[in-house]
Amino acid sequence: GVAGERGVRASLTARDRVGIQDFVLLDAYTSESAFLDNLRKRFHENLIYTYVGTLLVSVNPYKDLDIYSKKQMDTYMGVNFFELPPHIYALADNVFRTMLSEFNNHFILISGESGAGKTEASKKILQFYAVSCPSTKLLNNVRDRLLLSNPVLEAFGNAKTLKNDNSSRFGKYMDIQFDHRGGAVGGHILSYLLEKSRVVHQNHGERNFHIFYQLVEGGEEDLLRWLGLERNCKNYRYLVQGDCAKVSSINDKSDWKTVQKALSVIDFSESDTEHLFGIIASVLHLGNLKFEADARGYATIKNNQETHWVSKVNCLSVLQQGLTHRKIEAKTEEVLSPFSVEHAVYARDALAKAIYGRTFNWLVNKINESLDSSRKMVVGLLDIYGFEVFSVNSFEQFCINYCNEKLQQLFIQLTLKSEQEEYELEGIEWEPVPYFNNKIICDLVEEKFRGIISLLDEECLRPGEATDLTFLEKMEEKIGGHPHFVTHKLADKNTRKTLERGDFRLLHYAGEVTYYWLMYYSSLFHKVMQHSKNAIIKHCFPSSEPDNKKRPETVVTQFKNSLVGLTEILTSKEPWYVRCIKPNESKQPAKFDDVLVRHQVKYLGLMEHLRVRRAGFAYRRKYEIFLQRYKALCPDTWPNWKGTPAEGVRCLIKHLGYKTDEYKLGRTKIFIRHPRTLFATEDAFQVCKHQLATRIQAKYKGYRVKENYLKQKEAVIHPVCLSVRGELGRSRFIKGFMTRNQPACIDNSEYLAYVRQNYLTRLKENLPKSVLDMDSWLTPPPILKEVNELFMFLKNSPCYIVWMLLLLQLLLKAQTSSMFKGKKENYPLSVCRPFVDTRIGKIVLIVFHFIIHYGVPVVKYDRNGFRPRLRQLIFTQEAAYLVEETKIKQRIDFTSLKGVSVSNLSDNFLILHVTCDDIKQKGDLVLQCDFLYEALTNLKSSLSVFSVRFDIQPGREGFVDFKSGQESMVYRAKNGHLMVVSVDRKSNS
Numbered sequence: 001g002v003a004g005e006r007g008v009r010a011s012l013t014a015r016d017r018v019g020i021q022d023f024v025l026l027d028a029y030t031s032e033s034a035f036l037d038n039l040r041k042r043f044h045e046n047l048i049y050t051y052v053g054t055l056l057v058s059v060n061p062y063k064d065l066d067i068y069s070k071k072q073m074d075t076y077m078g079v080n081f082f083e084l085p086p087h088i089y090a091l092a093d094n095v096f097r098t099m100l101s102e103f104n105n106h107f108i109l110i111s112g113e114s115g116a117g118k119t120e121a122s123k124k125i126l127q128f129y130a131v132s133c134p135s136t137k138l139l140n141n142v143r144d145r146l147l148l149s150n151p152v153l154e155a156f157g158n159a160k161t162l163k164n165d166n167s168s169r170f171g172k173y174m175d176i177q178f179d180h181r182g183g184a185v186g187g188h189i190l191s192y193l194l195e196k197s198r199v200v201h202q203n204h205g206e207r208n209f210h211i212f213y214q215l216v217e218g219g220e221e222d223l224l225r226w227l228g229l230e231r232n233c234k235n236y237r238y239l240v241q242g243d244c245a246k247v248s249s250i251n252d253k254s255d256w257k258t259v260q261k262a263l264s265v266i267d268f269s270e271s272d273t274e275h276l277f278g279i280i281a282s283v284l285h286l287g288n289l290k291f292e293a294d295a296r297g298y299a300t301i302k303n304n305q306e307t308h309w310v311s312k313v314n315c316l317s318v319l320q321q322g323l324t325h326r327k328i329e330a331k332t333e334e335v336l337s338p339f340s341v342e343h344a345v346y347a348r349d350a351l352a353k354a355i356y357g358r359t360f361n362w363l364v365n366k367i368n369e370s371l372d373s374s375r376k377m378v379v380g381l382l383d384i385y386g387f388e389v390f391s392v393n394s395f396e397q398f399c400i401n402y403c404n405e406k407l408q409q410l411f412i413q414l415t416l417k418s419e420q421e422e423y424e425l426e427g428i429e430w431e432p433v434p435y436f437n438n439k440i441i442c443d444l445v446e447e448k449f450r451g452i453i454s455l456l457d458e459e460c461l462r463p464g465e466a467t468d469l470t471f472l473e474k475m476e477e478k479i480g481g482h483p484h485f486v487t488h489k490l491a492d493k494n495t496r497k498t499l500e501r502g503d504f505r506l507l508h509y510a511g512e513v514t515y516y517w518l519m520y521y522s523s524l525f526h527k528v529m530q531h532s533k534n535a536i537i538k539h540c541f542p543s544s545e546p547d548n549k550k551r552p553e554t555v556v557t558q559f560k561n562s563l564v565g566l567t568e569i570l571t572s573k574e575p576w577y578v579r580c581i582k583p584n585e586s587k588q589p590a591k592f593d594d595v596l597v598r599h600q601v602k603y604l605g606l607m608e609h610l611r612v613r614r615a616g617f618a619y620r621r622k623y624e625i626f627l628q629r630y631k632a633l634c635p636d637t638w639p640n641w642k643g644t645p646a647e648g649v650r651c652l653i654k655h656l657g658y659k660t661d662e663y664k665l666g667r668t669k670i671f672i673r674h675p676r677t678l679f680a681t682e683d684a685f686q687v688c689k690h691q692l693a694t695r696i697q698a699k700y701k702g703y704r705v706k707e708n709y710l711k712q713k714e715a716v717i718h719p720v721c722l723s724v725r726g727e728l729g730r731s732r733f734i735k736g737f738m739t740r741n742q743p744a745c746i747d748n749s750e751y752l753a754y755v756r757q758n759y760l761t762r763l764k765e766n767l768p769k770s771v772l773d774m775d776s777w778l779t780p781p782p783i784l785k786e787v788n789e790l791f792m793f794l795k796n797s798p799c800y801i802v803w804m805l806l807l808l809q810l811l812l813k814a815q816t817s818s819m820f821k822g823k824k825e826n827y828p829l830s831v832c833r834p835f836v837d838t839r840i841g842k843i844v845l846i847v848f849h850f851i852i853h854y855g856v857p858v859v860k861y862d863r864n865g866f867r868p869r870l871r872q873l874i875f876t877q878e879a880a881y882l883v884e885e886t887k888i889k890q891r892i893d894f895t896s897l898k899g900v901s902v903s904n905l906s907d908n909f910l911i912l913h914v915t916c917d918d919i920k921q922k923g924d925l926v927l928q929c930d931f932l933y934e935a936l937t938n939l940k941s942s943l944s945v946f947s948v949r950f951d952i953q954p955g956r957e958g959f960v961d962f963k964s965g966q967e968s969m970v971y972r973a974k975n976g977h978l979m980v981v982s983v984d985r986k987s988n989s
C-alpha cells in the first residue's frame with residue numbers, strides 16, 4: 001500500500017505533493033500541548049526539525065549534530081518531502097524541484113528570535129544548493145563566491161550580543177539565481193538596516209562588529225603599522241565598552257584569515273582591501289578623538305595624533321573643522337557655527353556610524369557585482385533580524401520590530417487569510433478559524449498622516465526644535481486612543497508605574513516593548529567626506545548629495561520604503577517558511593524551556609496555521625486542470641468534453657463515485673478533503689494511462705515504420721552505396737531490411753557495416769596465399785578507404801611495425817570476441833569500429849606523470865542519488881583513475897578491484913566492484929561508456945596479472961537494474977535503484 005501511495009504521489013506535480021503532504025502531517029497534532037510535547041520529545045532525541053504542514057519548525061540544538069554531512073544531503077536529494085524525517089535539506093530540495101518543474105520564483109522566509117538559528121538555517125540551505133546543483137568549472141566558481149560572501153558579510157555585519165555570539169546585526173535577503181537546468185549561476189544580496197549604533201556604543205557583555213577585532217587581533221604587523229594601529233583592542237574606545245573584547249567561542253585571528261581569503265575570491269582588488277581596512281582603522285581612530293573646550297567654551301580636538309591617523313588612512317585634511325563646526329545656511333551665504341564639546345562628541349560618533357554604514361552598503365554592492373548574472377529563476381532566502389526586546393529599546397529596535405510585524409502580516413496574508421478567503425470566494429461553506437491579525441499594529445506604525453512614522457517625519461522636518469517630548473506629545477494627541485499604544489500619561493495606574501515620562505510602549509504581536517530614543521538629524525559632515533581620497537569613501541559620499549532643495553528623507557522613511565520594496569519582492573514569489581525556535585535563553589544544549597517555547601509557538605502563529613490547514617481541504621484544483629488530467633477516466637469526458645469544465649468535472653466525479661462529504665465544488669475549483677480520495681483517482685489514472693499509451697504507441701509505430709521505410713529507401717539510393725554494391729546489392733539490402741522490419745536502427749551506417757561485413761566474408765572464402773603477397777589480397781571496396789590505404793602502403797613497403805599494429809588490433813578484437821560474443825546483446829554491432837589506444841585529450845595525458853595504458857570519457861553515477869558526472873577513466877599498469885579535467889577524483893588500485901560486471905543487454909554500463917575495507921574507496925563504481933567494448937578489452941589486458949572476476953549479469957547488479965525497452969534511458973527507480981533501460985537488439989543482431 002505504501003509503495004502504491006508513493007507511486008501515486010510521485011506522479012503528482014511537486015506542488016500537489018507538498019500540499020498533500022502538508023495535510024497528512026497535520027493529523028499528528030491535535031492541540032497546542034500535543035504539539036509542544038511532540039516538539040520537546042523530538043528535541044531530546046536530537047530531532048530538531050518538525051513539519052507543520054509545509055512549514056518547517058527548527059529548534060536550536062546549541063550543539064553540533066551529525067545531520068549535515070554530504071551523505072545526508074545526498075539522501076535528501078530528489079526524495080519526496082514525506083519519505084524521510086523532516087530536515088532543512090528536504091525543504092531546500094523541494095523548493096528547488098518545484099522551481100524547476102514550474103519555472104517560477106520562490107522564497108524561503110526564515111524567522112525567529114535573535115539566536116534561534118536563522119542564519120545557520122540559511123547557511124545550511126546555501127550549502128545544500130552548493131552541493132546538490134549541477135557542477136561545472138564556471139558554476140563552481142559562482143558557488144565558491146556565494147558561499148564565501150557569507151564570512152565577509154558576517155565579519156562586517158555580525159557581532160556578539162547577549163543573546164547570540166554571532167548575531168546578525170542587519171537584515172539579509174539573498175537571491176540564489178538558477179538557470180533552467182538548475183545550475184546556480186549567481187546571486188544578489190539586499191541588506192536592511194545595519195545596526196550602526198553598535199559602531200560607537202555596545203552594552204555590557206556585547207561587542208562591536210567582528211571585523212574590528214579581527215583586524216586588530218589578526219592583521220599582519222606591516223598592515224597595522226601602516227594603519228597606525230596597535231595589537232590591543234583595549235586601546236580603542238569603540239571596542240571596550242562591552243568589556244568583552246575576547247570571547248571563547250570566537251577566534252578572531254583565524255576568522256581574519258578566512259575573511260582575507262574570501263575577499264580575494266570575490267574579486268576584491270588589493271586597493272579595495274587597502275581602502276576598506278583604511279576605513280575600519282579610521283573609525284577606530286575616530287573613536288579615540290577627544291575634545292576640550294576653548295576659552296569661549298567651544299570644542300577643539302585634543303589629541304592631534306589620532307587626527308593625523310584618521311586623515312592619513314582616509315586621505316582627509318579638513319577633518320578638524322568638520323567635527324567642531326556645523327554649517328548654517330542663511331539665505332545666500334553659509335556660516336560656520338562652532339560646536340560645544342558635547343555636540344562635537346555627538347558629531348564624531350555620527351560620522352563614525354555614517355562611514356561604517358555606508359561602507360557596509362558599498363561592500364554588499366561590491367559582493368553583488370561579483371555574483372550577479374542574467375538570472376532565470378530564483379530562490380530567495382530571507383534571514384532577517386528577529387523580534388527584539390531589551391531593557392532599553394531604541395530607534396533601531398523599533399525598526400526591527402516593525403519589520404517583524406510586516407513579515408508576520410505577509411505570512412498571515414499568504415497563509416491564514418488567503419486560505420480562508422479562497423473558501424469564501426469560491427462559495428464553499430466554511431467556519432472561519434479565528435487568528436490574531438496584526439494589521440492593526442502595522443497601521444499604527446505606518447499609516448499615512450496618522451502612523452508613528454508619519455508623525456516622526458513631521459516632527460523631524462518641521463521648523464523649530466524637535467525633542468523626544470514634543471514627539472511624544474504629538475503621538476499622544478494623534479494616536480492616544482489606540483489599543484496597542486501606551487505612554488506614562490495614557491496608562492492606567494498599574495501600568496504607569498512601569499513607564500517613564502519619555503517612554504512609549506507598543507503592544508506588538510509578539511509582546512510588549514517599551515521604547516525610548518533620541519532624535520537627531522544632521523548632514524553636517526557630508527561635505528568633509530567628499531574631500532577624501534579614499535576611493536570607497538568618495539563613492540559613499542557622492543558630491544551630488546544631499547540635494548538641499550528637496551525635503552530630506554528621514555531614516556525611518558527610508559526604512560519603511562525599503563520594507564515596501566521587500567514586500568513586493570516577496571509577494572511576487574512562492575513562499576516557504578522556516579520558523580526557528582529558541583529552546584532556552586542560556587544557549588545550552590538539551591535544555592527545553594517550556595514557557596519560552598510555548599510563547600514562541602504562540603506568537604509565530606503556528607497553531608493557527610495548523611488549525612486553518614487542518615480544517616481545510618487537502619487538494620484543490622481549477623476545473624480545467626483537474627478535467628485535463630483525469631478526463632480519460634470517464635468515457636463521457638474522453639477524449640474531448642464539449643461542455644464547461646465544471647460540468648465535465650461533475651460528470652467525471654459522478655462516474656468515479658465520489659461521496660458527497662469527500663469533495664466540494666466551488667465557483668472555479670474542485671476541493672478534495674482527504675488525500676486518499678485523490679490517491680484513488682490518481683491510481684486509476686495511472687492504470688488507464690498505460691492502456692492509452694499502448695494504443696497510441698501502436699498507432700505511432702505504424703506511422704514510424706512507414707516513414708522509416710521511405711527514409712531508408714532514399715538512403716540506399718545514395719551514390720556512395722550504389723558505387724559500392726551496385727543495383728543488386730541495393731535491392732538485396734532493402735529486402736533484408738524489410739524482412740527484419742526493424743526500421744529504427746537501420747540507416748546509412750548499417751548499410752556500410754553490411755558492406756564491410758560482406759567484404760570480410762568474401763575475404764574468408766578467398767584467403768591470400770601469403771600475407772605478404774599483396775596481389776593475392778581481394779581488392780577492398782572504395783568505402784573501406786582506411787583499409788585500402790593501409791594495403792597500398794603495405795604493398796609498397798612491407799613493414800613489420802604496421803603488421804604488428806594490425807595484429808594487435810586483431811588480438812584485441814579476438815579478446816573482445818572471447819569475452820562478449822553471444823553474451824551481450826549489442827556485441828556484433830558495436831564492436832565493428834576500430835579500437836584506438838586512447839580517447840582522451842593530449843592535455844589530460846600530459847598532466848599525469850604515470851604511463852597511461854588507455855583513457856576514455858565516461859559518465860559516473862553517484863551511488864547516492866545517481867547523479868551523472870562527466871569523468872575520464874584512465875588505466876595504468878597498476879590502477880584505474882577517475883579524472884575530472886586534470887584533477888584525479890578517485891584511484892582504484894587493481895589489487896582492490898574485486899570484479900567487473902556488465903549486463904547482457906545492449907546498454908553501455910559497467911560496474912567496477914571495489915573492496916570496501918579500504919576506507920579511502922567509495923564503494924562500487926557505476927560507469928557508462930560509449931566505447932564499452934574497447935574500454936573493457938583494454939581493462940582486461942591491463943588486468944591480466946591480477947585475478948579479477950569478470951561477470952556478465954542478466955538484468956540486475958545490486959543497486960542497478962537493467963532491462964530492455966523501447967527507448968534507452970537511465971533514471972532512479974522507485975526502489976531507489978538506478979534503472980538502465982536499453983533498446984532491445986536481440987531480434988536485430
Ligand SMILES: Nc1ncnc2c1ncn2[C@@H]1O[C@H](COP(=O)(O)OP(=O)(O)OP(=O)(O)O)[C@@H](O)[C@H]1O
Binds near residue numbers: 112165169386580
Ligand atoms: N542547526 C544548528 N545546529 C547547531 N547549532 C546551531 C544550529 N542553529 C543555530 N545554532 C547555534 O546557535 C547560534 C545562533 O544561531 P544564529 O546565529 O543562526 O541565530 P540567529 O537566529 O540568526 O540570530 P540573530 O537574529 O541574532 O542573528 C549559532 O551560532 C550556533 O552556535
